[in-house]
Amino acid sequence: MSTGIEKEMWTTKLRKAWQKNLPVEKLLPDTQPAYVASWIYMFGVATLASLGVIIASGLWLSFEGASWYHYSSVGHFVNSIHFWAVQFFFIFMVVHLWGKFWMAAWRGKRMMTWVTGALAFVGSIATAFTGYLIQTNFDSQWISYEAKDGFNSVGIGSKFNVTNFGQMILLHVAFLPVIIGVITLIHVLLVRSKGVVPPIDAFNKELGERK
Amino acid sequence: MSDRRTELEAAPWGGRTRRYDLIKEGVVAVVIIAILAAVLSTLFGSPDDKQITFKDWAVSAPADFYATSVQELAGTSGTAGYGAPYNTASDGVNLGPLHLAKIMGVTHPVDTVNDFVITPLTTVSNAAPVADALKLWQASDAKQQSTWATNYDTALTKANQDASKVPTGDYGPVPELAAGLLTMAQAGSLDGALLSQGNYFQSDNTKQTLFLGDGSYFNDQSTASNLQGDTWGMMNETGRYPGQAWLWLYSFWYQIPPFNNEDNHPFGANADAWIMVIMGGLSLGLIIMPLIPGVRSLPYKIKIHRLIWKNYYQEENL
Numbered sequence: 001m002s003t004g005i006e007k008e009m010w011t012t013k014l015r016k017a018w019q020k021n022l023p024v025e026k027l028l029p030d031t032q033p034a035y036v037a038s039w040i041y042m043f044g045v046a047t048l049a050s051l052g053v054i055i056a057s058g059l060w061l062s063f064e065g066a067s068w069y070h071y072s073s074v075g076h077f078v079n080s081i082h083f084w085a086v087q088f089f090f091i092f093m094v095v096h097l098w099g100k101f102w103m104a105a106w107r108g109k110r111m112m113t114w115v116t117g118a119l120a121f122v123g124s125i126a127t128a129f130t131g132y133l134i135q136t137n138f139d140s141q142w143i144s145y146e147a148k149d150g151f152n153s154v155g156i157g158s159k160f161n162v163t164n165f166g167q168m169i170l171l172h173v174a175f176l177p178v179i180i181g182v183i184t185l186i187h188v189l190l191v192r193s194k195g196v197v198p199p200i201d202a203f204n205k206e207l208g209e210r211k
Numbered sequence: 212m213s214d215r216r217t218e219l220e221a222a223p224w225g226g227r228t229r230r231y232d233l234i235k236e237g238v239v240a241v242v243i244i245a246i247l248a249a250v251l252s253t254l255f256g257s258p259d260d261k262q263i264t265f266k267d268w269a270v271s272a273p274a275d276f277y278a279t280s281v282q283e284l285a286g287t288s289g290t291a292g293y294g295a296p297y298n299t300a301s302d303g304v305n306l307g308p309l310h311l312a313k314i315m316g317v318t319h320p321v322d323t324v325n326d327f328v329i330t331p332l333t334t335v336s337n338a339a340p341v342a343d344a345l346k347l348w349q350a351s352d353a354k355q356q357s358t359w360a361t362n363y364d365t366a367l368t369k370a371n372q373d374a375s376k377v378p379t380g381d382y383g384p385v386p387e388l389a390a391g392l393l394t395m396a397q398a399g400s401l402d403g404a405l406l407s408q409g410n411y412f413q414s415d416n417t418k419q420t421l422f423l424g425d426g427s428y429f430n431d432q433s434t435a436s437n438l439q440g441d442t443w444g445m446m447n448e449t450g451r452y453p454g455q456a457w458l459w460l461y462s463f464w465y466q467i468p469p470f471n472n473e474d475n476h477p478f479g480a481n482a483d484a485w486i487m488v489i490m491g492g493l494s495l496g497l498i499i500m501p502l503i504p505g506v507r508s509l510p511y512k513i514k515i516h517r518l519i520w521k522n523y524y525q526e527e528n529l
């Protein structure tokens with residue numbers, strides 16, 4: 001039973017929208033449609049898992065400081081984990097992206113799932129790039145020297161100065177991971193909310209017959 | 212696609228289902244990837260070629276360092292002639308009539324004479340000839356300073372950067388200043404002076420990086436490590452490690468005409484800006500791909516989805 005006052009409340013609206021679009025049974029279901037039986041579905045999860053390993057190893061590196069891994073063998077190991085997890089992350093993400101392309105997985109009002117995924121891809125490249133700039137070694141010296149020309153050429157360099165170590169480390173450990181985290185969260189919640197997209201030809205056979 | 216079809220594809224699935232444990236799948240994935248990363252880390256570690264310091268440069272390639280210092284004084288170095296965001300010496304690259312860097316202005320002022328040479332020299336106690344040279348320089352006007360520096364820079368270039376072969380001339384205190392900076396760099400005190408510029412807190416390495424890049428030493432090291440942009444260096448990493456392979460498309464444009472030829476106008480000479488625009492456009496295209504006619508129909512024409520959903524297609528005899 002709802003009164004007129006209750007209807008207008010933001011809190012009520014949010015709760016109702018949430019319950020309608022993402023009830024907990026949809027968020028954490030026991031079953032999936034029969035077609036969710038393909039190796040391709042592992043790549044989204046693998047990308048997410050790699051991101052988890054990246055964040056965990058990155059947090060550890062942050063607590064010890066940017067130069068730690070040059071002189072500590074534990075530090076070098078944690079840095080290596082971070083490095084390889086990033087390589088995995090991108091490999092899995094690219095396979096995931098191509099998979100979703102060939103599945104035309106934006107069908108059935110799933111456009112925003114694609115958009116958030118693509119934003120995560122572009123954002124991850126920017127994040128990885130700032131990571132390369134804060135290695136505090138020869139590679140980061142060279143990358144910052146070369147990359148400045150690209151950013152300067154279109155005026156971005158006036159705000160985003162790749163040779164400014166302080167700016168790059170702050171963006172890499174604070175701003176960019178938060179952005180990637182939020183985009184990824186929305187991406188995954190959208191997938192849960194919309195359900196996994198049915199095969200292209202299921203429409204004719206199953207979806208068509210249901211009506 | 213028809214609206215009806217879209218509605219059906221958006222509707223909750225009413226067909227057959229199977230048991231699926233999302234959380235278990237996620238946890239197992241994290242464990243496996245952590246183990247894989249740990250194995251690769253143990254076997255291969257990660258790249259970490261030591262940083263180059265001004266001491267390394269001044270000790271390994273003193274003539275190059277010396278000549279670069281003279282160029283900074285004479286205003287002939289890459290940085291001195293760069294334009295925005297560092298100075299107003301040139302208009303910088305352009306996209307047709309748009310000089311975006313210039314429009315954004317000089318946001319990170321770099322004065323190569325003072326920031327790279329004179330100010331660092333004033334932070335240490337110098338030997339008598341250098342101290343005298345510094346006094347003479349500071350007491351002279353800009354025109355005189357520029358004449359000395361340009362004379363010496365020209366003469367040094369003619370002598371192939373061999374200071375001992377430069378004939379006597381009207382160079383003022385310039386040779387002593389460059390020699391003083393070389394001594395300072397060799398002693399290892401230039402890195403800090405360039406960074407701090409007389410301050411306490413400092414986290415902006417712009418000045419060091421620009422100065423380092425003006426010489427040949429840094430460039431030669433990068434060539435030796437296959438990091439130059441015209442040889443796909445953007446995607447490479449030092450040592451035998453995978454680099455930023457995901458930048459392959461960005462790097463690709465630098466390898467092909469007109470962008471691989473700096474003398475080509477307007478595109479080659481402004482490759483940085485044009486490639487930035489191309490990649491910005493392509494990134495946007497990726498984001499809104501489902502709206503692009505033609506591209507979005509490819510998955511219907513090339514039926515890779517039949518492989519992806521192979522089991523389902525077999526079970527349903529589709």
Ligand code: HEM
Pocket residue numbers: 040041042043044045047048051093096097100105106110113114115116117118119120121124184187188191195196197
């Ligand atoms: C941070 C990077 C990313 C993560 C962590 C991630 C994660 C996931 C996960 C866990 C799923 C559900 C399982 C699956 O279908 O594989 C999914 C689905 C999806 N992803 Fe991503 N993804 C990322 C990037 C991308 C990119 C770059 C694209 C494409 C441009 C993309 C497009 C999609 C689409 C369209 C779906 C829905 C598929 C469906 O309904 O069957 N994702 N993503």
